[in-house]
Amino acid sequence: MTPAAHALAAIEVLSEIESRHRPAPQALKDWGGSHRFAGSGDRARIASLVYDALRSRASIAWRMGAETPRALVLGALVFTRSADATALAAAFGSSPHAPEPPSDAERSAMTSGDSLEGAPAHVRGDYPEWLDVPLARAFGDERAEEGEALARRAPLDLRVNALKGDRAKAERSLAHLKPIPTPLSPWGLRIPLSDDGRGPPVQAEPAYLKGLVEVQDEGSQIAALIAAAAPGEQVVDLCAGAGGKTLALAAGMRNTGQIYAHDSDVRRLAPLNERATRAGVRNFQFRSPRGGADVLSDLVERADLVLVDAPCTGAGTWRRNPDAKWRMRPSALEQRMVEQDAVLEAGAPLVKPGGRLVYVTCSVLSEENEDRIAAFLSRHPEFRSVPAVEAAVSAGLPAVAAHANGAGDALLLTPRRSGTDGFFVATLSRS
Numbered sequence: 001m002t003p004a005a006h007a008l009a010a011i012e013v014l015s016e017i018e019s020r021h022r023p024a025p026q027a028l029k030d031w032g033g034s035h036r037f038a039g040s041g042d043r044a045r046i047a048s049l050v051y052d053a054l055r056s057r058a059s060i061a062w063r064m065g066a067e068t069p070r071a072l073v074l075g076a077l078v079f080t081r082s083a084d085a086t087a088l089a090a091a092f093g094s095s096p097h098a099p100e101p102p103s104d105a106e107r108s109a110m111t112s113g114d115s116l117e118g119a120p121a122h123v124r125g126d127y128p129e130w131l132d133v134p135l136a137r138a139f140g141d142e143r144a145e146e147g148e149a150l151a152r153r154a155p156l157d158l159r160v161n162a163l164k165g166d167r168a169k170a171e172r173s174l175a176h177l178k179p180i181p182t183p184l185s186p187w188g189l190r191i192p193l194s195d196d197g198r199g200p201p202v203q204a205e206p207a208y209l210k211g212l213v214e215v216q217d218e219g220s221q222i223a224a225l226i227a228a229a230a231p232g233e234q235v236v237d238l239c240a241g242a243g244g245k246t247l248a249l250a251a252g253m254r255n256t257g258q259i260y261a262h263d264s265d266v267r268r269l270a271p272l273n274e275r276a277t278r279a280g281v282r283n284f285q286f287r288s289p290r291g292g293a294d295v296l297s298d299l300v301e302r303a304d305l306v307l308v309d310a311p312c313t314g315a316g317t318w319r320r321n322p323d324a325k326w327r328m329r330p331s332a333l334e335q336r337m338v339e340q341d342a343v344l345e346a347g348a349p350l351v352k353p354g355g356r357l358v359y360v361t362c363s364v365l366s367e368e369n370e371d372r373i374a375a376f377l378s379r380h381p382e383f384r385s386v387p388a389v390e391a392a393v394s395a396g397l398p399a400v401a402a403h404a405n406g407a408g409d410a411l412l413l414t415p416r417r418s419g420t421d422g423f424f425v426a427t428l429s430r431s
C-alpha cells in the first residue's frame with residue numbers, strides 16, 4: 001500500500017470510530033479483517049496514523065477548521081509529521097486508492113502556519129473541555145503544556161529482569177534495536193521508534209522470550225521500585241491485573257518471601273502465570289476471587305507491603321490510549337473514585353504494624369490521587385504519609401525525589417516532568 005492508501009484507510013477507520021462509537025483498537029481490527037490484502041506493516045502504519053490523529057484531535061480540528069476524519073488525518077500528516085502540503089496534494093490526486101486532493105480551503109489551513117494563538121487550554125493541551133477544571137487543579141497554568149506532552153507519542157520502554165541478568169546483558173542482546181538506558185529507572189531501556197511512531201516487535205526477541213526483558217513504561221517501573229519490596233517480605237499485590245508490577249516486585253525480592261497476586265477480575269490475572277514462568281518468578285501465588293468468599297482473610301496484619309495499583313481513569317496514559325481520553329466521561333471519574341476508596345479499605349487491614357501501603361494510579365487527576373489519600377488518612381489515623389523524598393531516597397532513587405507533588409507527600413510523574421506516563425505514587429506507613 002502507498003502512503004496515500006494508508007491515509008485513506010486511516011480516514012475510514014476514524015469514520016468508523018466516530019460514527020459507530022467503536023473503540024479504536026476494535027475499529028482497526030475490523031478494518032484489517034475486511035481488507036485482507038493489507039499486511040502487518042500496512043496495518044501498523046494505518047494504526048499509527050489513526051493514533052497520531054486522535055492524540056492531537058482538538059488542536060488539529062482548531063487549525064483545520066473542521067473535525068472530520070479527513071481533516072484529522074490531513075492535519076496529523078502536516079502538523080504532527082511535518083508532511084509537505086504540496087507533495088500531499090500531488091500524492092492524493094494520483095490514484096483511486098487515495099483520498100481526494102485537498103480543497104483550496106484545506107490547503108490554506110495546512111499551509112497557514114501552526115498558530116494555536118487564542119486557542120483555549122483544552123485545545124492547546126488536546127483534552128476534553130470538561131477536564132479543564134480537574135487539570136487546572138492538578139497543574140494550574142501549566143495544564144495546556146502538560147496536556148500537550150500527554151498528546152505526544154509514548155516511547156517503547158523495557159524493564160530488565162534482575163532475575164535473568166543485568167542491563168548491560170540486555171543492551172548487548174538488543175544492540176540492533178539501539179536501546180538507550182532510561183534516566184530514572186536503573187532497570188529501564190528505551191527503544192527508539194520509527195519516524196512514523198512504530199516500535200520493533202520486541203516480543204519476538206530472544207531477550208524477551210527468555211524473560212530477560214518485559215515491556216513496561218518507566219513510570220510503572222518506578223512505581224514498583226518505590227514500593228521497594230525486599231527479599232523475604234510478605235507482599236500483597238491487591239490489584240495485580242496481568243501482573244506488570246507483580247513481576248517487577250518479584251525481581252526486587254530475588255524470588256524470596258511471597259507475593260499474593262489478587263484481582264477482583266479473574267480474567268485479568270490469567271496472563272500472569274505465563275509471564276511469571278517466562279520471567280523465572282516463583283515466589284508468587286494467586287489469590288483469585290471465589291464467588292463472594294474473602295480470599296485474603298488469612299493475610300490480615302501479615303503483609304510487610306500492600307500494593308494498591310488502583311483502577312483509575314488512565315488519564316496518565318493518554319499517549320498510549322488517546323481514544324480513551326476523548327471517551328472519558330465525568331461519571332467514569334466518579335465511579336473510579338468510589339472504587340479507589342474501596343480498594344484502599346480492602347488493603348488497609350492486611351498491612352502489619354510497621355508495614356506499608358503503597359497507593360498507585362496511572363492518573364494525573366487530584367480527584368483520584370491526593371483526594372483519595374486525604375480521605376483515607378482521615379478514616380485511618382493508624383497510617384501516616386511518608387514524604388516522597390524519603391520514599392525515593394530509601395528506594396535508592398534519589399533523582400526521582402525531584403518529582404514530588406506540590407505537598408511533597410507523593411510522587412507525581414508526567415510525560416512533561418519525568419518523560420514517563422503519568423503516575424501517582426503515595427507511600428503510607430502503619431504505626
Ligand SMILES: C[S@@+](CC[C@H](N)C(=O)[O-])C[C@H]1O[C@@H](n2cnc3c(N)ncnc32)[C@H](O)[C@@H]1O
Nearest residue numbers: 239240241243244245263264265268309310311
Ligand atoms: C491499574 S489495573 C492493575 C494493573 C497491574 N497491577 C499491572 O501492573 O499490570 C487495576 C486493576 O484493579 C482491579 N480491581 C478493580 N477493583 C478491584 C477490587 N475491588 N479489588 C481488587 N482488584 C480490583 C481491576 O480488575 C484491574 O485489573
